[in-house]
Amino acid sequence: MTLLPVLMRELRSAMRGRRAMLALTAYLAILLIVALSVYAIAVSSQPADPSQTGESVGQALFVTLSILQAALVIILAPAFTANAISQEREQKTFDMLAVTLVEPTSIVVGKLAASLAYLAMCLVASLPVMSLAFLFGGVEPSALVEVFALQMLFALAFGALGLFFSSFVRRTLWSTVFSYVVIFVVVAVFPIVDTAVNALGSPDEFQPLLTYLNPFPLILSATTPEFADAMREQAFVPFTTVTPIVYAIVAVGLLVAAVHFVGPRKVKKRL
Amino acid sequence: MSETPAIDVMNVTHRYGATVALDGVTFSVPEGSICGLVGPNGAGKTTLLSIAATLMPPGGGQVEVMGHDVVVERSEVRKAIGYMPDFFGVYEDMKVWEYLDYFGAAYRLTPEVRRERIPGLLELVQLTGKHDDYVESLSRGMQQRLCLARTLIHDPRVLLLDEPAAGLDPRARVELRDLLRGLGEQGITILISSHVLADLADICTHVVVIEKGRLVSAGPLDDLIRMVTGYTRIRVRVTSSFERARRIVEGYPGVAEVAGAADELMVRFDGDDQAAAALLGRLVRGRVPVVEFTPEHDLEAAFLTVTKGEVT
Numbered sequence: 145m146t147l148l149p150v151l152m153r154e155l156r157s158a159m160r161g162r163r164a165m166l167a168l169t170a171y172l173a174i175l176l177i178v179a180l181s182v183y184a185i186a187v188s189s190q191p192a193d194p195s196q197t198g199e200s201v202g203q204a205l206f207v208t209l210s211i212l213q214a215a216l217v218i219i220l221a222p223a224f225t226a227n228a229i230s231q232e233r234e235q236k237t238f239d240m241l242a243v244t245l246v247e248p249t250s251i252v253v254g255k256l257a258a259s260l261a262y263l264a265m266c267l268v269a270s271l272p273v274m275s276l277a278f279l280f281g282g283v284e285p286s287a288l289v290e291v292f293a294l295q296m297l298f299a300l301a302f303g304a305l306g307l308f309f310s311s312f313v314r315r316t317l318w319s320t321v322f323s324y325v326v327i328f329v330v331v332a333v334f335p336i337v338d339t340a341v342n343a344l345g346s347p348d349e350f351q352p353l354l355t356y357l358n359p360f361p362l363i364l365s366a367t368t369p370e371f372a373d374a375m376r377e378q379a380f381v382p383f384t385t386v387t388p389i390v391y392a393i394v395a396v397g398l399l400v401a402a403v404h405f406v407g408p409r410k411v412k413k414r415l
Numbered sequence: 416m417s418e419t420p421a422i423d424v425m426n427v428t429h430r431y432g433a434t435v436a437l438d439g440v441t442f443s444v445p446e447g448s449i450c451g452l453v454g455p456n457g458a459g460k461t462t463l464l465s466i467a468a469t470l471m472p473p474g475g476g477q478v479e480v481m482g483h484d485v486v487v488e489r490s491e492v493r494k495a496i497g498y499m500p501d502f503f504g505v506y507e508d509m510k511v512w513e514y515l516d517y518f519g520a521a522y523r524l525t526p527e528v529r530r531e532r533i534p535g536l537l538e539l540v541q542l543t544g545k546h547d548d549y550v551e552s553l554s555r556g557m558q559q560r561l562c563l564a565r566t567l568i569h570d571p572r573v574l575l576l577d578e579p580a581a582g583l584d585p586r587a588r589v590e591l592r593d594l595l596r597g598l599g600e601q602g603i604t605i606l607i608s609s610h611v612l613a614d615l616a617d618i619c620t621h622v623v624v625i626e627k628g629r630l631v632s633a634g635p636l637d638d639l640i641r642m643v644t645g646y647t648r649i650r651v652r653v654t655s656s657f658e659r660a661r662r663i664v665e666g667y668p669g670v671a672e673v674a675g676a677a678d679e680l681m682v683r684f685d686g687d688d689q690a691a692a693a694l695l696g697r698l699v700r701g702r703v704p705v706v707e708f709t710p711e712h713d714l715e716a717a718f719l720t721v722t723k724g725e726v727t
Contacts, residue, residue, distance in 0.1 A: 149520035157508050235504035240565065243468050243498045244521035245490060408471055408489070 149246060150254025151261075154228075158262055171216065171266050175209060175273045182208045183276075202280030207367045209274055210291045214298060214363045217263055218331070221299045222323035224259035225306030227316040229406060234316060248406035252311070252399055256303050263299045267292060290366040297388055298359050301395040302327065308398040311405035334358055356383040357390065420479075421446040421573050421604035422467060427476035429462055435628050436462040439476070442623050442633035444606055446481075446572075449599040451615035451636070452608040453718055454625040460608040461501055463625070464577045467606070468498040480573055494522070497566030501577040501608075505558050507551035511542060514550055514561065515568055522569035529568075536564040540594065556587030563594065574598065576607040580614055592618055616714035626722045637688060637710065640717045646671060649691060651680040651698070652707035660703040667694050684710075 158164055186201040229251070232238035241251065277283045305326055309319040334354035342352065355361060356379070365372040365384050372384065420443035429437040437459045444450040452460050466473045472486045483491040506514060512533055519529035537543045540560035545553060553561060559579065566574055576595075580588045588611065596618045599605055606623075609615050615622070622639050624631040632639050641647055653660050657678060665673050669686035684691060688710075695708045 149517055152520070153506070153509070153517050156513070157506070160508055236500065236502045237504045237506060239465075239468075239470055239500045240498070240503060240518070240562075241521065242470055243493055243496065244518060245493055245523050246521045408469060 148254075150241075150251055151257050154255055154258030155261060158258060164262070168266060168269060172269060172273065174216075175212065175270050178212055179205055179209060179273055179276055198280040199282030202277045202282040203368075205280065206274070206277035206283045206287070207364070209270075209277070210295075210363050210367045211360060213267065213270060213274075213291075214295055214359055217267070217295050217299050218302050218327060218359060220266075221259065221263060221302040222306030222320070222327065224262060225256060225303045226310050226320040226323045228255040228259070228307055229310040229402070230314060230316040230319045231310075233314055242406075242408070248403045251406055252307060252402045256300075256307055256399065259303050260296070260299050263303075264296065267295055287366055291363060294359075294362055294366055294388070297391055297395075301391040301398075304395040304398040304402070307402045308405075311402040330357055331359070351380050353381075356381065356387055359391075362387055419446045420444060421448075421481055422450075422606055423477075423479040424463070424467070425477045425479075427463070427466065427473045427478060429459070429466065429471075429474040429628075437466075437473070437625075438628040440625060440628070440630045441476075442630055444604060444621060444623075446604050447599075447602050448620045449595065449605045449607065449618050450621040450623060451612075451619040451714075452606055452623050452625070453612065453615065453714070454608075454631075455722060457627075458625045459628040460625065461577055464498070464575050464606070464608060465500075468496060468575050469493055470498075494569065495571055496573045496575055497569070497571040498575045499562055499566050499577060499579055501581065503562055505550045505553075505561065507549065509550050511537070511545045511548050511550060511553070511561060515565060518565045519568045524569060532568060532570075536567055539567070539597075540564045541590070556583050556590075559583060559587065559591065560594070563591070567598075572603060574603055574605045574607070576605065578608055578610065580609055580611055588614060612714045612718055619714075622714065624718065624722060631722060636714070640714065641685075641687070646683050646685045647691065648711045649682040649684050649694075650707060650709045650711055651675075651682060651705065653678055653680075654704045654706055656703045659701060660698060660705075663698055663701045663703065664694070667697060670694075 182204050183201060186204040229238070232241065242248075246254075274288065278285075302323075306319065306323045309322045310316070313319050313322065334357055335352070338352035338355045361371075361375065362384060365375055375383065422444040424440055424442050427437050427440045428435075440459070440463065452463065454460050465471055467478050467480060467485060469485050469489045469492050478485045480492045481495040483495065485492050506517070509517065515533045515536060516529050519532065520526075524532070534543070534546075537546060540563055542553075542557060542560060542564070545557065550558065550561065559582075563576075563579065566576075579595075580591055583591060592614055595605060595607065599618065599620075607615065607619070616636070619636050621634065622636045623633040624639070632642075637647065651660065651664065655678075657680075661673060661680060664670055664680060664682055669690055670682055670684055672683035674681045682694075684694070686694075691708075691710060695705065698705050698708075
């Protein structure tokens with residue numbers, strides 16, 4: 145698989161000029177502002193036991209920053225990939241790449257890898273901000289590793305989603321719209337559907353299966369032991385294990401489909 | 416020029432929904448030839464070139480490039496061809512050398528080979544001074560030449576060029592024509608579509624005419640023009656002895672009409688290449704100082720005669 149040409153071009157393009165550095169700076173600035181706000185709120189609302197102040201501040205910082213980073217990753221991943229193939233088609237560069245020895249798999253994986261690399265750089269660059277939580281205690285390093293792994297999984301899955309639509313539809317606008325519609329459904333509509341079903345049915349037997357596909361309960365489970373314990377008791381399925389596997393399988397499926405659409409069998413009259 | 420086909424198109428059919436883009440097209444392009452692909456808009460030229468370039472499989476029939484099937488042996492075909500689409504973009508955020516290096520890597524050339532080849536290619540397309548410029552800063556003609564350099568980065572034996580002169584100013588067109596002629600002299604087979612028939616007539620050895628997805632004519636350019644018009648026009652220019660030249664030409668078998676004055680004769684000649692060569696020999700033996708003896712191809716007249724202006 146000739147992965148390097150596409151990967152190197154994408155990285156070079158992404159990092160060229162001031163845009164990449166400005167975006168990273170903005171990303172870190174948002175995290176820092178939120179971290180300082182959380183710190184201010186946590187300190188002002190001290191727990192009854194003063195010895196737990198540090199831990200509660202650390203915990204609040206960690207949970208908030210982890211959720212915020214997950215949200216940013218979910219928003220940014222498709223933004224990086226939803227134009228990956230469609231823009232090449234729009235700018236009439238795709239055919240010239242398609243007749244080289246670079247296989248469709250290499251094009252798709254190369255473009256995804258470049259997006260993941262940029263997001264990984266953002267996550268790694270945010271470690272100093274995240275490490276503020278460790279100054280206050282109450283956070284296990286293993287939780288940070290778990291959160292980082294989940295965020296990369298989200299980057300993979302939602303990046304693959306953007307790539308799939310980018311390869312399937314011909315216009316970047318539609319590819320972007322479809323990607324965010326799917327994200328909206330998973331993040332917002334699924335929990336609403338679960339809530340509605342719960343209200344109509346028997347609450348004792350209800351399992352919010354659609355909500356288990358939402359990325360945020362996973363992050364909450366990784367960052368908040370109490371939440372994880374409560375979910376373990378309530379859920380019939382070990383969703384902290386099953387959901388990441390579902391995400392990985394879906395991501396691979398989307399990538400396989402993207403490779404199919406990038407291949408030589410072109411449909412002329414897509415959107 | 417070898418008669419071995421570099422491109423063999425066998426009974427190719429292709430549809431877009433209900434529209435028939437190609438309908439049983441069969442022809443071959445000999446190795447080392449420059450073949451013009453001619454036809455009205457919508458005739459199926461771009462579809463044919465896209466199939467030959469492995470971008471899409473034919474709906475029916477078979478296409479082979481340098482003996483490799485474009486569907487079954489896609490990689491072998493891609494190694495053999497350089498393809499330039501009719502509308503193409505460039506990565507504007509890349510420098511000129513990066514652009515060529517990227518495609519060199521995409522053809523799996525080693526960094527050493529790429530470093531070695533890029534200066535030569537830039538010199539060939541007269542962009543040496545633009546090595547470190549951004550692609551977006553190049554003019555349309557320069558981008559066209561850069562794109563042609565890209566098609567040559569992996570040393571292909573066959574070039575598939577879809578309207579390479581489109582949008583170029585007259586100077587850029589002349590430069591492109593000279594460049595293609597030079598590549599043809601290096602033995603590269605070129606299949607080129609263009610609307611500028613005069614340009615094609617100037618450089619092509621063969622021509623394929625398609626209309627409404629069907630083959631109208633295919634073969635050596637001289638044969639097509641002779642078949643259609645029934646004669647060849649030969650321009651003869653001499654430095655002196657004009658009257659002697661005129662007498663020799665007028666009395667030569669196959670010459671239907673002679674016109675011209677001063678130092679130039681336009682000869683309407685009904686004979687093949689060998690007969691034309693014999694006429695030239697006769698002039699030289701007759702001590703006529705010939706400085707130009709050029710069979711002229713009126714491709715436009717031939718094209719208008721063989722096509723009906725129909726599109727799919």
